[in-house]
Amino acid sequence: MDAISSEKLLILIAPLIVLQLLLMIIALVVCARSKDVNGPKLLWVLIILFGNLIGSVLFFVFGRRSS
Template sequence: MSQLANIPWNLILPILILQLILMVVALVDIIRNQRTNGPFIMWVLIIVLVNIIGPILYFIFGRRQN
């Protein structure tokens, strides 16, 4: 338990917040549009499981442009 006290939370917290925001925005976007380049469920899994990079990959490659 003393190891948690030694974690520099002031450095890690902004990254965790950024990850959460990216994931929520990507999931809301994919649920609203449901038109993706590739299988829908694959993109949902990538967004949820591949931390910060997953939502970024979705916004670059996964969104289908009108």
Template sequence: MIGTWQAIIIITFILSLIITLWALIDIARSEFSGNNKVVWVLIVLFTNFLGAVLYFFIGRKQKINH
């Protein structure tokens, strides 16, 4: 049986994985000036959840709107 703490850890891991993947998909579908797309991909990949949160608060404002 899975204990309460184990369930919390699994749910937290799954949520952080979903948020990270969501950020990477949003980065891939968007256009940025210069090398900002590559920089954001690297930030999200190497810092996982924290990078995704930073992207949603800072990086989305850097997208090029047509």
């Protein structure tokens, strides 16, 4: 069995990277536009930025306040 080449690996991982970046940008925009969030906004921004995919999902599940 030959190892997966870096080009094939990039083709497999690229959609996940794009999805992660898109979700992170959307979460940051929603956080910035929200008047009220559960907890301090700065903490949520740090969680979104450094939590990668999990940070964005956590914000949408726990960080937003329902109207």
